[in-house]
Every structure is written in C-alpha cells, then in structure tokens.
Amino acid sequence: LKRVRAFLPHAGQAWLVGLQGPAAGRPQPMRRTHAAGLYEAYTTSGIAADYQLRVHDPDRGTRDIHDPYAFPTMLTDYDLHLLGEGSHWKSYEKLGAQLREVDGISGVNFAVWAPNAAAVSVVGDFNNWDGRVHQMHKRIPSGVWELFIPGIQPGAAYKYRVQSDEGTADRADPYGVAAEVPPRTASRVADLAAYVWGDDTWMDRRRHRDWLAEPISIYEVHLGSWRRPGDDPTRWLTYADLQRELVPYCIEMGFTHVEFLPPTEHPLSASWGYQTIGMFAATSRFGGPEDLMALIDSLHQAGIGVIIDWVPAHFPKDGHGLRRFDGTALYEHEDPRLGEHPDWGTLIFNYGRNEVANYLISSALFWLDRYHIDGLRVDAVASMLYLDYSRKDGEWLPNCFGGRENLEAIEFLKQFNIQVHHHFPGVLTIAEESTAWPGVSRPTYTGGLGFSLKWNMGWMNDTLRYMRHDPIHRKYHHDELTFSLIYAFHENFVLPLSHDEVVHGKGSLLDQMPGDHWQKFANLRLLYA
Structure with missing residues (x-):
C-alpha cells in the first residue's frame, strides 16, 4: 500500500476516491492527522490518474479534485542545465504557466526561477489566493520552483507568493504571457496556440x-x-x-x-x-x-x-x-x-x-x-x-x-x-x-x-535644428544639413523622426517649424520630402 497525504486547509472532510480497479468509485475516508488540514489515506497506486480527492468545505460544498502532488515535475534535468548555462533560448516553452495534459488530465504547469526564496506558492482565483494550498517543489540546485495544478483553464488569474528573509510578497509571473487589466496586477493563464494565423x-x-x-x-x-x-x-x-x-x-x-x-x-x-x-x-x-x-x-x-x-x-x-x-x-x-x-x-x-x-x-x-x-x-x-x-x-x-x-x-x-x-x-x-x-x-x-x-540620432537633431531656422537664415547653417553625410556610411542607418521629438514641451513637429500657419505646413512638407 502507498500512503497519500494531502494538505487541505479548507476541508471539513476528505475522501480518497479510486478511479481504477475493483475499488473504483468508492470513497475511502481520509484521516485528519493535523488540525491545520493534513489528511492521509492508503491506496494501492500513487499514480495521479488512478485516484481523486473528494473534498467538502462549507463555502464550496463537495467537489472532486486531482492531487497536484501526484504528478511528476515537467522540467527535465537538461532544461535546468540549459537555464543555468544561459542557453535555453526557448525557455518560454518551459517556465511560466504552461497548459499541459498529463495522463489525460489537463491543467497548468507553473515554473518560476527564485533560487533564494524559502518557499514559493501559486495563488490565484482557483484557490482563493491561499498560499497554503499549492506550495511548489524546488528543483535543486537550479532554484526553479515547479508545480502542475490540474483543472486550471485559460483566463485564470494567478501570482507567485514568494517567502524570503525580507518577508512575503505576491509577484506577477516573469514569464507570464497575459495579465489583468491595470491597475490590477495578476498574471493570467492564456492559450497562445489557439489562434490560427493566415499570414x-x-x-x-x-x-x-x-x-x-x-x-x-x-x-x-x-x-x-x-x-x-x-x-x-x-x-x-x-x-x-x-x-x-x-x-x-x-x-x-x-x-x-x-x-x-x-x-x-x-x-x-x-x-x-x-x-x-x-x-x-x-x-x-x-x-x-x-x-x-x-x-x-x-x-x-x-x-x-x-x-x-x-x-x-x-x-x-x-x-x-x-x-x-x-x-x-x-x-x-x-x-x-x-x-x-x-x-x-x-x-x-x-x-x-x-x-x-x-x-x-x-x-x-x-x-x-x-x-x-x-x-x-x-x-x-x-x-x-x-x-x-x-x-x-x-x-x-x-x-x-x-x-x-x-x-x-x-x-x-x-x-x-x-x-x-x-x-x-x-x-x-x-x-x-x-x-x-x-x-x-x-x-x-x-x-x-x-x-x-x-x-541616426545625429541626423535627426541636426535636421530639426536646421528646419527651425527661418528660411532666410538657413543659408548660414547648411553645415547642419550636410554634416551627417560625413558618417552616413559608417552604419546601416534609419533616419528617425520619433516620439522623443514631440514631448517635454517641444511641441509637435508642425509647431517647431518657423513662420505663420501656412508657412509651418509648407516647412513641414519640405522636411518630410
């Protein structure tokens, strides 16, 4: 027999429900071994697909859940080696919130790098933001924390609750691919593979x-x-x-x-x-x-x-x-x-x-x-x-x-x-x-x-300075227009007129041109041409 332990802090009662063999569908009461909500029972199999936990709590009633700690870790030793080496170029396929199916059970594998944390939990709208429920495994010595949580769907909001010597902080996922609308700050699970491209x-x-x-x-x-x-x-x-x-x-x-x-x-x-x-x-x-x-x-x-x-x-x-x-x-x-x-x-x-x-x-x-x-x-x-x-x-x-x-x-x-x-x-x-x-x-x-x-920032500054001169005076400043040609072939240049030139009181490009209303438009057309 194998002992199954589950930490279910909100549960008033818990049962182990077999999914395979002669005991399939029969709920076996789990013994509460600690007042904080630690339960245990025995089963012939510790494989995640072979059993569920039936949990009853006053707020959410009775529901069946898969045990997240019955699933193996997803990141391989080679993944962790590449991360430590700094050459896992597609680490976005491994870290963060990855939609997965394990033994026919769908869910999300969470992984975050926090080597100096004392503990890390996944908190979200699926566990009432309770850091006790989904505490993560630490993959030593990489410092990556990992946990597969079955049943989570795209759209779920989540954070990592990180405990350290400085206290406890809820962090957005560094590898998160979606987020709540600000000023809310949680990450969201998203299925980026669902979109069908036509390009x-x-x-x-x-x-x-x-x-x-x-x-x-x-x-x-x-x-x-x-x-x-x-x-x-x-x-x-x-x-x-x-x-x-x-x-x-x-x-x-x-x-x-x-x-x-x-x-x-x-x-x-x-x-x-x-x-x-x-x-x-x-x-x-x-x-x-x-x-x-x-x-x-x-x-x-x-x-x-x-x-x-x-x-x-x-x-x-x-x-x-x-x-x-x-x-x-x-x-x-x-x-x-x-x-x-x-x-x-x-x-x-x-x-x-x-x-x-x-x-x-x-x-x-x-x-x-x-x-x-x-x-x-x-x-x-x-x-x-x-x-x-x-x-x-x-x-x-x-x-x-x-x-x-x-x-x-x-x-x-x-x-x-x-x-x-x-x-x-x-x-x-x-x-x-x-x-x-x-x-x-x-x-x-x-x-x-x-x-x-x-x-080519130099071209931009010189050209705009030249264009700000009254046309009658520009003949004295042609060097501002031609200087960039001295180094024009040192690099593969883009000639930018960017957002940086219309902020901090500079006004629009139109406002920076000399002359009256008609002349400003004429000068701007000249600049663009």
Whole structure:
C-alpha cells in the first residue's frame, strides 16, 4: 500500500476516491492527522490518474479534485542545465504557466526561477489566493520552483507568493504571457496556440527578404493614443478597433512597416510603456493576446511588417515585478552604482547572470515566434553600453579593465543579435543608440554588435535644428544639413523622426517649424520630402 497525504486547509472532510480497479468509485475516508488540514489515506497506486480527492468545505460544498502532488515535475534535468548555462533560448516553452495534459488530465504547469526564496506558492482565483494550498517543489540546485495544478483553464488569474528573509510578497509571473487589466496586477493563464494565423505567404517571403536592399518607411504608433473613439475620447481603441482603422490607414499612406511603442505589459497607463513589467505579456488594456495576433495578422496580409519597441535596458520597481524577486537582487545588481538608473528611477538588468540574459533573449525570441513580429527596436542601447551613462564621478564602477564600457551588456547584445538572426532570418533588429559607438550595425564576427540597423540620432537633431531656422537664415547653417553625410556610411542607418521629438514641451513637429500657419505646413512638407 502507498500512503497519500494531502494538505487541505479548507476541508471539513476528505475522501480518497479510486478511479481504477475493483475499488473504483468508492470513497475511502481520509484521516485528519493535523488540525491545520493534513489528511492521509492508503491506496494501492500513487499514480495521479488512478485516484481523486473528494473534498467538502462549507463555502464550496463537495467537489472532486486531482492531487497536484501526484504528478511528476515537467522540467527535465537538461532544461535546468540549459537555464543555468544561459542557453535555453526557448525557455518560454518551459517556465511560466504552461497548459499541459498529463495522463489525460489537463491543467497548468507553473515554473518560476527564485533560487533564494524559502518557499514559493501559486495563488490565484482557483484557490482563493491561499498560499497554503499549492506550495511548489524546488528543483535543486537550479532554484526553479515547479508545480502542475490540474483543472486550471485559460483566463485564470494567478501570482507567485514568494517567502524570503525580507518577508512575503505576491509577484506577477516573469514569464507570464497575459495579465489583468491595470491597475490590477495578476498574471493570467492564456492559450497562445489557439489562434490560427493566415499570414503564411508573408512569413515564407520574409525568410528570404533582404530589407537592407529595399526601401523602408516605418510608421511609429503608440497604441493607446494613436486615435480615440469619436463617441468617447476617454476610451482607448481596442486591438480590434486598430485592426479596422490602422491597417487601411497604413495602406493608404504607403508605409512598409509599423512600429508599436512597447506592447508589453506596464503599470502606468499614462506612459508610453517603456517601463515594462511583463516581458512576455501583451498589454491587456486593448484586448487579449489573440486580438493583438489578429491585428498583426491583418497587417501582414496587407503587406505591412510589424516592429515592436523592446526594452531590455531597465525595469521598474513596482512591488509585483522583478525588483528583489526572491528577497535578493536577482534580476538586478545589488550595488546601486551598477543596478539603478539615475535618469528614470528604474533598475538595470544584471546581464552577466546567465539566467537573466537567457530570460531577456528568450523574451525577444518569444515575440518573433508567437506573435510573428518582423523586427525589434531595442530601446536605450547607449545606457546599456556605458557604465557611466548619466552618472557623475563616484557614482559608477569601472569594468575589470578599468574602463567605462559595460562588457556584460556588450556580450548580451551580441548574443541577442546572433540568436535572433539565427532563429528568424529576415527579421530586423534596430538599435536606438545615440553615441559614436563603432560597429553597432556590423556583424558580430567582425567585432560589431550585430544589429541590422541603427537610428541616426545625429541626423535627426541636426535636421530639426536646421528646419527651425527661418528660411532666410538657413543659408548660414547648411553645415547642419550636410554634416551627417560625413558618417552616413559608417552604419546601416534609419533616419528617425520619433516620439522623443514631440514631448517635454517641444511641441509637435508642425509647431517647431518657423513662420505663420501656412508657412509651418509648407516647412513641414519640405522636411518630410
């Protein structure tokens, strides 16, 4: 006989119900061995498919459940080895909330990396947010906690309750693929494989396409403010609304690509989304994952590529996010001279930690794989490359050679580009890099960072400064217009007129032009031409 123990803190009574053999269907009373709710009984089989637990509690009545602790762990030793090595490029298929079927029983396998936590539980609307019910297994020595919970369906809200020396905190899933609508902060289980794509022609053609040999015109779009419904300007357009309005607009205007400001989940609705909480979760403000997929699918079928802004440079300090995730500086650096960004009040990823670099590169590959994204524009690359970025003397630490270059970030960016171009040929990677760092868009095998393209910030600043002059004075400032030609062929440049040029009191591009109303429009037409 095998002893079955179950911790059922809400149960007034419990029975073991066999599903196989002569005792099938007969409930066997379980003995309560501890007042906290520990029950036990004996059975001839400990296999999950061979028995259920019948639980009676005053609030939910009597129900039959499968024992989550009768199921084996899903992650293999090889998975854990690759995670520790930092080379599990598709870790999004293993960590997080994965819909699974085990022995004919459907459910969700939860897995989270929290090596320094004392205990981790899955809490959610399926267990009344009680951290005692679904406590996870720790896979030593990897630090991954894991538990298969049968019966959970897509749409369920959940978090990880992490206990550490600093106390107890409920965390959103770092690998969560969906989230509650802010200001709520839980992750949601989602079935991303359910959507049926119709962009096969586009995807097949993309693999053999050389965008560097073709003209590109990119339309930058912030999903939350591109347009508002005419009947209610306080409401956002949904992904479905954007599918109806944005696609024909891009066709009419002749754009080859759209670039979405970060579509990842973020806490502040009044922002552009650059302080990301969920690196794998599409923001739920505008609809579900399948709605964003439908928007991208429609753009592809219209012959328009989709680029997203992707932010591996930093992350916010919100309590449900990555900050001190397991009670230690897990994703960030412990020393604020390395781990804190002075401009934005955010935290900087520790690119030298294998699991962190793996997490970020896996996020990039996830968007290209599951959402058919055609390009990633990496935000704030300059802040990643330099240890003294926006810091005064004494506020930063040099690298092992005494220099200011962030060697770990450099290797991370190279590996990011290598993996993206290896797994997804035809995809663009674009760097927003504002310094003279050499070889940003040169191959890694020649010492470059490996990006496809780089934003030409110098051209943008010089050109806008030139256009702000009254036309009668421009002849004295032609150097501002021509200077960028001196270095135009050092990189594969994109010429950007971006969101950064219309904020912080700068006004719209139209307002920045000289002259009266008619002259402003004339100058803006000249700029665009």
